[in-house]
Amino acid sequence: MAKAQATRKPMTLMVISPDPERIHMALMTGATASAMGRPVTFFFSKSATPFLTEGGWAQLKTQAGVTGPAMDTALEDKGVADSCILMDGLAALDARFLVCEAALREHDLDVTSLITRPAVEIAGLAEIIEKGHGGDWLTF
Template identity: 65%
Template structure:
């Protein structure tokens, strides 16, 4: 029996606080994980606010549309919205990492972060090491 070829990791650097960019990162990560790739989301800069409880509700798209309004439109059209993606991601074994520096930069208390998926607190060195040899995308 042939051995399975290991899949290259995918690291998604999510730095924009814009809802459409974050949604695309969630879709890309969910798809990659669904086909067996190890996926790490690294949230930093303004995107760190997404990881705060109800953080999505305060975000807007590039055009200024509130994130919850985007979800309503996507759900009506049968497109995976942010809440559906966030429900699915834990079962796909993705890794969510909050940048320790970004938490300090934006005065975010770790206790205010979402708990599902679980969020690790780490930095670039860890993410660089674990993403070595894989693909990197920035949102």
């Protein structure tokens, strides 16, 4: 008799900081968990919300004042996956990207400004609380 496949615990990553280092670490964590077969959901809210808009990454800065794209260039030069590579990988691994509906209003962001790869869904906290039940939660 074949063994039943164990259900992998979901991982929910709440991203609320606009700091590119924190966002990059969330992406790396999610990509690793997703590659290991875990269902991964990112929930972007608060000041991290602009990351999911076209051109939003360029507006975000580390505590040292380095922009997201400049940080990516430094990572790429050292052979570390940058945000573009991680986002492409996460899209291919079917990670879910949700953006908080209230955060869009809070930051005056139009839904037409959201990136399209990976696809971004608009949701509220109830969505992640329901779907993340029994899994791991991390906040960045």
